[in-house]
Amino acid sequence: MSQPAGLSFEQAPQFSLPLRFFLTAPLFLIAAAILIALSPDxxxxxxxxxxxxxxxxxxxxxxxxxxxxxxxxxxxxxxxxPLPALHLVARISHVSLVLGTAALMTGFLTGKAAAYGSGVVLLGVCFAVFLVAAATSLARAVAGVTVNGIRFAVLGLTLTILLGVALALLRAGWWTPPAIESAINAHVSFGLVGWVLLLVVGVAYQVVPMFQLTPPYPPRLSRWLAGALFALLLLHAAAPVLPPVAARIVDALLAAGILLFVAATLHLQSRRRRKLPDVTLDYWRLGMASLIASVAVWIVAQAWPAWADSDAYPLLLGTLFIGGFAASVVNGMLYKIVPFLAWFHLQAQLQATAGSIPTMKDMIAERWMRGQFRLHLIACVLLLGVPFWPQLGIAAGGVLALSAVVLWINLLSAVRRFIAHGGDFY
Incomplete structure (x- = not known):
């Protein structure tokens, strides 16, 4: 595999920096799955x-x-x-994100203020360090559609964190923010759409053509979509003070913008140059189908207040967006990014000739990735029934946990091949 043109691979960080994040993530997916299985009611x-x-x-x-x-x-x-002080930023962000997430989960589960408070502080350190470094990097970055998408996503993350801090102060009893319900909804909206979706949009402009061998996204779409979605999201957050007709128009445009991204992605994937089976493509298609379903469920809730007020609605929407869309796309990207980085760093370190090191496709066995995709798909289907039949959570959580374990093993297999062929993390 040759290096894609237009990318500054000579500035790539050492393999261990992003890898520590990638190998830790499945462990939290396992933890979430265990919670689902143990607490179906x-x-x-x-x-x-x-x-x-x-x-x-x-x-x-x-x-x-x-x-x-x-x-x-x-x-x-x-x-x-590059992010300034990249090694220090990576270490602080990783350790504080791991410990902060674990502490926050403990605080939610036990109700202990010390665990909850330490989680909030550690997460605050993580995102403060990362956001300052990312903002510095983005301020001097070469302009482009991917960079612009990342900039809006980082803004979305910043707003999510600020709203999260306000809600944390509320939970601790230190401060009561105005319009609590609106603050909660904005925290969720900016976290899921402003951060997760916009980052996927920005990254898709680069990774879909690069790894899935598709044509590039239409220039007009890629130039304005992320900014338009972010502006509409700001208006959506301000919906309580907007006239009802204006709020409905904003919601309709926001839904249309999301569906436009889905349509463009699926269209490009249908035109890829190689028609060979690709598990990553299956993950993206599952993610796009789940995003369409998320928008549909959200639209129904806007038109049917009784459904919007039900307990099932937010759980179903969260399952579709977080599990069906976000987790699927991220899982698929891991199967491209980790093997590519393992191959790239081996090739760069050893100056290897063709055939002397594993190819990108050899880093993780296709049958294992395919098996894990099937487990993930089954888990997603089972989870859709949990809001209506909570006891289904036992099976859903068990399958999701198994899927996450296989994902972790698959990623480790790429690392083992990297080490076995003389790769150096430092």
Whole structure:
């Protein structure tokens, strides 16, 4: 495999920096799965301690863990702008994210203020360090559609963290923010759409054509979509003070923008140059189908207040967006990013000739990736029934845990091959 043109691979960080994030993430997915399996009755409402703990295990421990690791790799390579003090930032961000997420989950589950407070402080340290470093990197980055998408995603993350701090102060009894319900909804919206979705959009501009051998995204779409979605999200957060008609128009445009990204991605994937089976493509298609379903469920809730007020609605929406869309796309990207980095660093360190080191496809056995995808798909299907039949959570959690274990083993297999062929992490 040759290095894609237009990327600054000479500035790529050492393999160990992003890898520590990638190998930690499946462990939090396992923890979330265990919570689902052990507490099926608690899954009847979004506000139970178990649901709050597993939601943050997924969004912080799995999704944010992978995304921070990916950005530490992508900003030097794609934007030509490494994070300042990268080694220190990586160590602080990783350790504080691991400990902070674990402490926050413990605080939710036990109700102990010390655990909850330490979790909030550690997570505050993690994101403060990372956001300052990312903002510095992005300020001097070479402009481009991927960089612009990342910039809006980082803004979304910043707003998510600020709103999260306000809600943490509320939970601790130190401060009562105005419009609590609106603050909670904005925290969720900016976290899932402003951070997760916009980062996927920005990264997709680079990784879909590069790894899936598709044509590039249409230039007009890639130039304005991320900014338009972020602006609409700001208006959506301000919906309580907007006229009802204006709020409905904003919601309709936001849904249309998301569906436009889905349609463009699926269209490009249908035009890829190689039609060989690719498990990563299956993960993306599952993610896009789940994103369509998420938008559909959200639209129904706007038109049917009784459904919007039910306990099942937020759980179903969260399952579709976090599990079906975000976790699927991130899982698929891990199967491209980790083997590529293992191959790239082997080739760079050993100056290897063709055939002397494993190819990118050889780093993880295809049958193991395919098997893990099937487990993930079964888990997603089972999880869709949990809001209506919580006892299904026992089976769903068990299958999800097995899927996460296989994902972890698969990623470790790429690391083992890297080491076996003389790769050096430092």
């Amino acid at each position: 608690a899954l009847a409402s979004r506000w139970t301690p178990q649901v709050l703990a597993l939601t943050h295990a997924l969004t912080l421990g799995f999704l944010a863990m992978v995304m921070l690791g990916a950005l530490m790799q992508m900003l030097p390579v794609v934007a030509g702008s």
